[in-house]
Amino acid sequence: MNCQPWLKALVYKCININHTCLLCSDAAEQRYPLCAACEQELPWLDEHCLRCALPLPMAGLICAQCSRRPPAFDQVIAPWHYGFPLDTLISRFKHNSQWPLGRLMAEMLSLNLSHRFQEGLPTPDLLLPVPLARRRLRQRGFNQAGMLGRWLSKALAIECDERLLLRTRETPAQQRLDARGRQRNLRQAFALASEASLKGRHVAVIDDVLTTGATAQAIAQLLRHAGARRIDVYCLARTAKPGQA
Incomplete structure (x- = not known):
């Protein structure tokens, strides 16, 4: 039998x-x-800017900042805004090495992306996790964006390369800086590996949280200069403006 x-x-x-x-x-x-x-x-992000995913009072709008100065990336995809209990889950994943929480959030992000792909969102050719500074990588022991990228790659059947995007210098933690300080902090902080060939390709940058967008902007400018055709940003959560609920 x-x-x-x-x-x-x-x-x-x-x-x-x-x-x-x-x-x-x-x-x-x-x-x-x-x-x-x-x-x-969970703090689902329903009404947001169509470009940078900033939480807004109404859906289908573009925020004032993106209207005045369009970012170098095309679109941010984030299922949640950075609120309770998701902020706690991300912190426990990043700072307490509670990887099952990261795996859970990555799986739910992949389901969200699969649904959006079916509705017409262009599917990228390549996933590029935001690299972590060497000192912070030694302290933490892992790159949370790299882990998210690998989980998404497996779930979505999209190539993920953690070697093409490089962190070229140590920078202070972004959490301690305001928007202008974050922009200055990231000048020439990223580079591409010599073997990177991105001309005409659609790439998606992977990160955990998008706050001011300074990191995404710096990387997107680098990728644009390298010839990338379209640049999206996939992250777990998007923060609101200071003082905004």
């Missing part, structure tokens, strides 16, 4: 259904470890 189909069914059930929610510890009853109630409570 061949019992292999039954075993496969058990494996499928274990992998896709028998999860515990990573937020409330109840049975998730979904293909990823998050229950429907906690998923609904």
Whole structure:
């Protein structure tokens, strides 16, 4: 008697259904470890700028800054705004090495992107994670953007290359700086590897959070100069302006 189909069914059930929610510890009853109630409570980003994903009061608008000075990138895709409890999940992933939380968020981002691809969002040829400064990489032990890029690459079947985009100098942490300070901080902070060939290609930059957009802008300018045809930014969350809910 061949019992292999039954075993496969058990494996499928274990992998896709028998999860515990990573937020409330109840049975998730979904293909990823998050229950429907906690998923609904996440700070979903519905109304936002069509270019930089800045949270706005209404959908379908472009923010004033992007209207006055269009960024070098084409579009930011972020499922959530940077609010509770997502801010805690990202912090625990980055600073406490709680990788299952990062894997969960990457899987949900990949589902969001797959849906957008089906609705007409252009699919990129290449994923490029934002590189981490060497000192910070030694302290943390991993690059969160690189891990997100690898998980997205597997889920979306899109190539991810962590070697083409380089961090050329150490810079102070962006969190301590205002918008202008972030821009000055990132001047000549990135470079492309000598073997990079991006002319005519559609690339997506991968990061965890987009705050002022200074990092995305600096990298997008570099990629434009290298001949990239389209540049998108995929991140987990987008912050609001200071003082904005």
